[in-house]
Each structure stands twice: as C-alpha cells, then as structure tokens.
Amino acid sequence: MTFLTSARRGAPLALIAASSLVLVGCAGGSxxxxxxxxxxxxxxxxxxxxxxxxxxxxxxxxxxxxxxxxxxxxxxxxxxxxxxxxxxxxxxxxxxxxxxxxxxxxxxxxxxxxxxxxxxxxxxxxxxxxxxxxxxxxxxxxxxxxxxxxxxxxxxxxxxxxxxxxxxxxxxxxxxxxxxxVAPVTPVEWKENPAEVVFNGEEPPTLTLPGAQPPAELLLAVLEEGDGAVVGDGDSVTINYQGTSWNTGEIFDQSYGKEPATFATTGVIPGFGAAMVGQKVGSKLVVSIPPKDAYGEEGTGHELAGQTLVFVIEILDAKAAGK
The missing domain is CATH 3.10.50.40 (Chitinase A; domain 3)
Structure with a gap:
C-alpha cells in the first residue's frame, strides 16, 4: 500500500523506493x-x-x-x-x-x-x-x-x-x-550479453537472462527507441513493466494484465528512475539494477534487498514535473 493520494495512481509496491512509500503525496493538501x-x-x-x-x-x-x-x-x-x-x-x-x-x-x-x-x-x-x-x-x-x-x-x-x-x-x-x-545514478549501455526480450502484445513479455552472474553495474539496453517526448528527471511517467529477480529467475511484479503504472521518476528505486530519464516516450527498455541502486544489500529489511533486479519497461507517456 502506498501513501500517494487518489489524485494519481502510484507506482506498485515492488517499484517504489522505501522512502516514497512514506513521504510522497500529491500537490494538494491542507x-x-x-x-x-x-x-x-x-x-x-x-x-x-x-x-x-x-x-x-x-x-x-x-x-x-x-x-x-x-x-x-x-x-x-x-x-x-x-x-x-x-x-x-x-x-x-x-x-x-x-x-x-x-x-x-x-x-x-x-x-x-x-x-x-x-x-x-x-x-x-x-x-x-x-x-x-x-x-x-x-x-x-x-x-x-x-x-x-x-x-x-x-x-x-x-x-x-x-x-x-x-x-x-x-x-x-x-x-x-x-x-x-548521493552521486547521480547513470546507467551504462548493456552491450555484452544483454537480456533477450520478446514482446507479446498485451500479454506479458518473455525475458531470457544471460547465463552469467548478475552484473555489478547498472546496465541499460534500448530495445526500441520511441519518437515521443524525452523523459526528464522528476517527470511523471506512465509505463508497462515487468520485474524479475536475477537471483531467483522469478517475476516478482508486473503491470501486464493490469493497468499501466504512473509515478514520478524520483519516486522509485534509483536505478529504475535513472533508466527512464533521457529516454523517449514509446521506447522499450531492459535494465539490470544491482542492489546498491535498488533496495540495498542483504540485511536492510526489504524482501528484495541483496538481489539484482531486471526490468522490462515500455514508456507509454510522460508529463513534465509539476504538471
């Protein structure tokens, strides 16, 4: 459960940074x-x-x-x-x-x-x-x-x-x-052995991870470049996504089969937000996020702590921060 107000649909629990679960609200209020x-x-x-x-x-x-x-x-x-x-x-x-x-x-x-x-x-x-x-x-x-x-x-x-x-x-x-x-989080282009993704329309995509140890870096591959507006830091984005743990190979959350998710790029785990900033609406991405850019190392309290997370992302829309 998030503490975003009903003014917008918040990011699902598996995407949101722990801080955002507690501290983020809409621009309205008392x-x-x-x-x-x-x-x-x-x-x-x-x-x-x-x-x-x-x-x-x-x-x-x-x-x-x-x-x-x-x-x-x-x-x-x-x-x-x-x-x-x-x-x-x-x-x-x-x-x-x-x-x-x-x-x-x-x-x-x-x-x-x-x-x-x-x-x-x-x-x-x-x-x-x-x-x-x-x-x-x-x-x-x-x-x-x-x-x-x-x-x-x-x-x-x-x-x-x-x-x-x-x-x-x-x-x-x-x-x-x-x-x-905190130093800015910047992804590196995922050139060597990137994950393979097959999109299946409105059905969940099929992700195949390379048979290697999880990479230590934040890696990003642009599978298809869109032609829409460029996502800025802090913008509100609407996406479809699928999240898989590299460590277990299991999907832990996704929007496919549900409604797309809408949230600010600053309201999610650092690696996830950084992957979308600078990309165009319409783009399809796959990003590998190490623990330091996700939920931290084991022992920090989150059920995904210590795990490298791989997200497939389709950017559907973006609105400038504050609008």
Whole structure:
C-alpha cells in the first residue's frame, strides 16, 4: 500500500523506493502546507520558522542511528509547522537537484512514543514530497540534525497514518539526520550479453537472462527507441513493466494484465528512475539494477534487498514535473 493520494495512481509496491512509500503525496493538501510552485521556485530556500514546540525537543543518539530518543512535552502544541536545526553540520548546504541520504525518525506527538525509523534517499526540491518531510532536509548543511514539529492538519490532512503510528488528529515530531549527498545514478549501455526480450502484445513479455552472474553495474539496453517526448528527471511517467529477480529467475511484479503504472521518476528505486530519464516516450527498455541502486544489500529489511533486479519497461507517456 502506498501513501500517494487518489489524485494519481502510484507506482506498485515492488517499484517504489522505501522512502516514497512514506513521504510522497500529491500537490494538494491542507491550507497549512506550503507549496513549491515549480522546480524553479524550489531552488530558493523555503522559510521554515522555529517555535516553542520544535525548540523544546531534545534528541539523544548518534547521527544516522536507527534508535534515537527524544524528550519533549506531550502532547505537542503547534498551530503550524515548526523547524529547528538541533545541530548544524559542516557540509555543503543542500539545494534543489541534490539527492541526500537521511535517517528519518517519527515520534507520535500525542504519546511521545517513537513509531517509525527508516533510512531514505530523498530528492531536494521535489514538490511532490509532503512539506512535513521536505523541511527536514531542504537547505540545511550536510551533517545536520533537524527537528520538525507538524500539526496533524499538515500531515496526511489530519487523517493519520497507521503504518507510521499516527492516529487521526495526532501531531508528529520528525527527526531528520542529513547524512550525505548521493552521486547521480547513470546507467551504462548493456552491450555484452544483454537480456533477450520478446514482446507479446498485451500479454506479458518473455525475458531470457544471460547465463552469467548478475552484473555489478547498472546496465541499460534500448530495445526500441520511441519518437515521443524525452523523459526528464522528476517527470511523471506512465509505463508497462515487468520485474524479475536475477537471483531467483522469478517475476516478482508486473503491470501486464493490469493497468499501466504512473509515478514520478524520483519516486522509485534509483536505478529504475535513472533508466527512464533521457529516454523517449514509446521506447522499450531492459535494465539490470544491482542492489546498491535498488533496495540495498542483504540485511536492510526489504524482501528484495541483496538481489539484482531486471526490468522490462515500455514508456507509454510522460508529463513534465509539476504538471
């Protein structure tokens, strides 16, 4: 289950980056949320004022640690979002276009209990990310710890989120550790022993993997070049896809036999998004994604962690970011 609103059909679970399951929403929302009007506007830093509630939070634990403690007066009371940089790092200030590795920990603002902690790679300046989370890593020095206090109306429109441990009406205290920036992911042309794909109309395609060990690189082969618009970073794309684990040889998810999937290129695992950026609508692709560009090495908690994933992709449509 994703937490995208009904304003658009989100990427299926097997495609979405773990961060996107939690942090992405549509551009709509309550009036208490600030909105980034466009990618250009996002380049300028949004002002997130601190307040008594965010200043009151004391966080204990090493930067990037999964288990943090936070002391604050519960229930927290804030009429609007408040942000306090609890400790400023000495790295470069994050800017639109950067992707940052963060550790996000959520505390229920009513009970004071820690309800969620997760590492994530997040794009700065992405106007589809809920402001409650964007505030934690936008325009702050790398190495910072940021405390954000969010009233319930500014987070999931007051409806809460069961998987995050937030009931309807619960405010949240979000601690974001901004660990480092992520180098851009760029696929390499898959020249030697590429996977073979036979398309079968509306039926699932047939994929034949080469009889070799999974490649360590992010490899991409353009099986058929389209003649439509070029997909840009952050664009919303509509695709058909099939995902196979190189390690097991099994198909773990696909859109064939269902509806095509629509999502932002920044809202999926890095290797999948990178494979589509720069390609034309109408193109058919096959991409091999190593664990580092998918769900990480074994032990990171995802059922596909440690596996090389091979996706067959047909790009059906694309819309520019923010439209």
């Amino acid at each position: 009036g208490d949320e600030k909105k980034n009007e466009s990618s250009a506007d996002a380049a300028a830093c949004t002002e997130y004022p601190s307040g008594a509630a965010s200043d009151d939070v004391t966080v204990t634990g090493d930067l990037g640690a999964e288990a943090l403690t936070a002391e604050f007066t519960a229930p927290v009371e804030a009429k609007e979002l408040e942000r306090t940089i609890a400790s400023a790092g000495d790295g470069e200030v994050t800017a639109a276009g950067d992707t940052v590795n963060v550790q996000i920990t959520i505390f229920n603002g009513t009970s004071g209990e820690s309800t969620f902690s997760q590492p994530a790679s997040m794009p700065v300046g992405d106007d589809t990310i809920l402001e409650a989370f964007l505030a934690g890593f936008e325009c702050v020095p790398v190495g910072s710890r940021v405390v954000t206090v969010v009233p319930s109306a500014s987070l999931f429109e007051g409806a809460g989120n069961e998987q995050l441990g937030l009931a309807a009406g619960d405010p949240a205290v979000i601690v974001t550790d901004v660990i480092d920036t």
